[in-house]
Amino acid sequence: MPERIIKYTEALKEATDQMMEKDPNIVVIGLGVSYKNGADGTTSGLKAKYEERVFDVPVSEAAFTGMAVGVAINGMHPIVHHGRVEFSLFAADQIFTQAAKWNYMFGGGNPVPIVFRIAVGRQWGNGPQHTQALYALFGNALGLKVVIPSTPKMAKGLLVSALRDKNPVVILEPRWLYGTKQDVPEGIYAEPLDMAQVVKGGSNVTVVTYGDGLVATLEALELIGDDVGVELIDLVSINPVDHATVASSVAKTGRLLCVDTTNGAFNIGSEIIAKVAQNSSVKFKDTPSSLSCPNVPCPTSTALTEFYYPTKVDIANAILGLLGKPLIKKQLSFEELHLSPGLIIK
Numbered sequence: 001m002p003e004r005i006i007k008y009t010e011a012l013k014e015a016t017d018q019m020m021e022k023d024p025n026i027v028v029i030g031l032g033v034s035y036k037n038g039a040d041g042t043t044s045g046l047k048a049k050y051e052e053r054v055f056d057v058p059v060s061e062a063a064f065t066g067m068a069v070g071v072a073i074n075g076m077h078p079i080v081h082h083g084r085v086e087f088s089l090f091a092a093d094q095i096f097t098q099a100a101k102w103n104y105m106f107g108g109g110n111p112v113p114i115v116f117r118i119a120v121g122r123q124w125g126n127g128p129q130h131t132q133a134l135y136a137l138f139g140n141a142l143g144l145k146v147v148i149p150s151t152p153k154m155a156k157g158l159l160v161s162a163l164r165d166k167n168p169v170v171i172l173e174p175r176w177l178y179g180t181k182q183d184v185p186e187g188i189y190a191e192p193l194d195m196a197q198v199v200k201g202g203s204n205v206t207v208v209t210y211g212d213g214l215v216a217t218l219e220a221l222e223l224i225g226d227d228v229g230v231e232l233i234d235l236v237s238i239n240p241v242d243h244a245t246v247a248s249s250v251a252k253t254g255r256l257l258c259v260d261t262t263n264g265a266f267n268i269g270s271e272i273i274a275k276v277a278q279n280s281s282v283k284f285k286d287t288p289s290s291l292s293c294p295n296v297p298c299p300t301s302t303a304l305t306e307f308y309y310p311t312k313v314d315i316a317n318a319i320l321g322l323l324g325k326p327l328i329k330k331q332l333s334f335e336e337l338h339l340s341p342g343l344i345i346k
Contacts, residue, residue, distance in 0.1 A: 003183040005344060008149075011156040011184050012042040012117075012173070016079065018188050019163045020050055023077065026163060027053045029068050030081030030117075039081045040119065040178055065091035065116075069099045072114035077163060085120045085134050085172070099168040100143030111166035115159070121174040121212060121261060122309060124338050127300030133211075133262040138170050139238040139271070145193050146170045146239035150214040151345050152182040154236065157191030165193065170239075174212040174261070179342040196242035197234040198249070204229030205322050206249040208272050209259035210236065213310070215341060217259055220315035223328060229253075230319060238268055246272055247279045254285035255322050261309055264292035291318050306337050 006014070020026045032038050034047040034056040047054040057064040061082065068078040082088035088095065095116060102112045120133040138146045145167055149155035155173070162169035199214070200221070207230055209217050214234050221230060231249050235241065250256045256276060258269030269290040276282055291310040299305055317327045 004186055005181050006152060006184050007178070008152040008155050008180050009041040009178045011152040011182075012159055013044060013046070014184075015156040015159040015163075016043065017046060017049070019160060020046070020053065022188070023163070025075065025077045026079065027055065027071070027076055028079045028081065029055045029057060029064055031057060031059060031083060033081055039083065039117075040175070042117075043081070061087050061090035062094060065094040066098070068114060069094050069102075069112065072099070072112045073102065073110070077113045077115075079115045079117060079163070082116065082118045084130050085118050085132055086129060088116070088118050095144070095168075095170070096141045100141055103167070104143060112168050113166045114168050115162045116168070116170045118170060118172055119175045120172045121176055122298065123175050123340070124302075125300060128297035131298040133172070133174075135172065135238055135262055135268055136266045138172060139241075139268060141239065144168050144170050144239055145237070146172065147193055147237050148172045148174065148211040148235070150177070150211050150234050150236070152180060153184045154191055154234075156184055157189050158193065158236075160188055161190040161193050164190065169193065172211070176212040176340045177215060179340050180215065180345055181342070182345045191236070194237050194240050194242060196236055196245040198231065198245065199234050200230060200232040202229040202231035202253065204253055205255040205257060205319060206231045206233060206246070206253045207257045207259060207319065208233045208235055208246055208269070210234060210238070210268065211261065213259040213261045215343075215345065216261070216310065216312050217315050218345070219312035220319065223312060223316045223330065224320060228319060228323065228325070235268065235272075241271065241275075243275045247276055247282055250276050251282045254283060256284070256288040257318055257322060258288070258290040259310060259315055260290065260292040262293055263295050264290070265295050267292055286322055289318065289322065291315060302334070302338050311337065
């Protein structure tokens with residue numbers, strides 16, 4: 001079949017539209033979701049098509065998220081959109097305590113079918129207040145399923161799965177990837193909410209990453225070529241984490257590199273390394289290593305952000321260093337360092 005290349009944002013909108021068409025219980029709630037380019041384009045046009053099921057709301061995250069949780073408890077299936085992860089923190093009780101714990105508190109027979117779509121991570125010029133990812137915070141919240149789509153195809157499939165699930169699902173969407181493109185099937189399909197994906201097979205080193213870290217790693221592999229033997233794993237889910245897939249890969253390669261695009265302290269890579277190190281079936285050939293951002297807030301100045309996020313060169317050299325191979329020297333352009341990628345993901 002011919003390729004159908006669409007953007008990450010278009011894939012999210014398509015999944016929402018197709019699932020709303022099939023399920024009259026699905027509603028969309030959030031700031032600006034009724035706008036022409038609502039929710040970064042991911043809800044564009046939906047208000048006209050589903051006039052009574054797309055709700056723009058006042059600026060009170062606690063109020064409208066709490067309302068959505070109540071709607072879910074009573075049988076509807078809301079999609080709640082937060083355009084910044086920092087804004088979602090105003091609804092922390094509703095997400096982490098009420099939605100996440102409700103079914104557990106009432107004996108397992110009272111599901112809360114709700115999807116929280118939350119934009120996270122880097123964007124040029126957004127500085128300390130609007131570039132946080134807070135992956136560990138969501139990964140630590142018992143009662144939530146938490147996924148991070150790394151590609152347009154994954155974004156559509158995970159949203160479909162989330163809307164079929166009876167549990168609260170958080171989709172953390174790296175805004176850095178909104179402009180990426182990929183061949184995405186037109187029909188409805190689902191991606192598992194609890195499984196890591198082996199993106200590329202290899203026998204020499206396992207690289208574990210997720211979200212925008214996956215795209216940067218794919219670019220790094222283009223720099224170093226296919227003969228290095230990298231097995232690349234897209235973690236996909238951080239709650240739960242598919243530790244079995246990671247351990248199986250590291251048992252084969254004996255080497256592990258984790259790539260995070262958030263701060264190094266208490267991050268996902270640390271959790272992966274800790275769990276693999278506790279697995280007696282894994283024998284390491286080298287000490288596990290990780291790449292992440294420094295433990296300071298993200299600066300606004302481009303002169304400083306140039307050194308903040310792991311680049312494709314950093315990742316390539318981390319892989320080469322693990323294998324004892326010569327490092328590469330490459331000067332990255334301003335666009336490569338600071339502007340979100342619009343590349344087509346194969």
